[in-house]
Amino acid sequence: MATHWTLGCDAHEPHALAAFWAAALGYVAEPGYDEPDGASIVDPDGSGPAIGFLRVPEGKTAKNKMHIDIRVAGEPPWDLAERARLIRSRAAELVAAGATLVREVSYDDQLGNIIMLDPEGNEFCVA
CATH class of the missing domain: 3.30.720.120 (Signal recognition particle alu RNA binding heterodimer, srp9/1)
Structure with missing residues (x-):
């Protein structure tokens, strides 16, 4: 258990x-x-x-050692175009909720994930 x-x-x-x-x-x-x-x-x-x-009284001063990955595309095997659409759509929703988009990460010309910051600057990914 x-x-x-x-x-x-x-x-x-x-x-x-x-x-x-x-x-x-x-x-x-x-x-x-x-x-x-x-x-x-x-x-x-x-x-x-x-x-x-x-x-806590202090602000964030360094990169997270651990972060949350929001997995919106489900489990493989994926339709890669649909996976990219789902990731970008969720990232846009999170920007509207107060997150900041940092950058997209691609592997072999396919979207892997989007790195973002929450409203207090903590890194997380949408994948």
């Missing part, structure tokens, strides 16, 4: 960052979690890990 775990994240504005990631991942606010300096989101189906956001 796998161990249940929570991803803990530092944040300048934990409630705003939690709202962004809830929208990005299809998560919801954790019922009963009501802290002024923290927020928590959960998978409404109960299968994914919870993600907690705690207020």
Whole structure:
């Protein structure tokens, strides 16, 4: 049996960052979690890990050592044109929600992923 775990994240504005990631991942606010300096989101189906956001005074100063990949294209084998369309479409939605597009990464002339920043500058990918 796998161990249940929570991803803990530092944040300048934990409630705003939690709202962004809830929208990005299809998560919801954790019922009963009501802290002024923290927020928590959960998978409404109960299968994914919870993600907690705690207020810290310092800002982000370096590249993430770990990041989230949002996988929108499903599992292989892929229709590569449809996969690229799904990735670009989701990236555009996330930009509208407050993310920043950094760059597209291609392998053998095929879109591999898009590197993005969340509203507080944390790197993540859409693949």
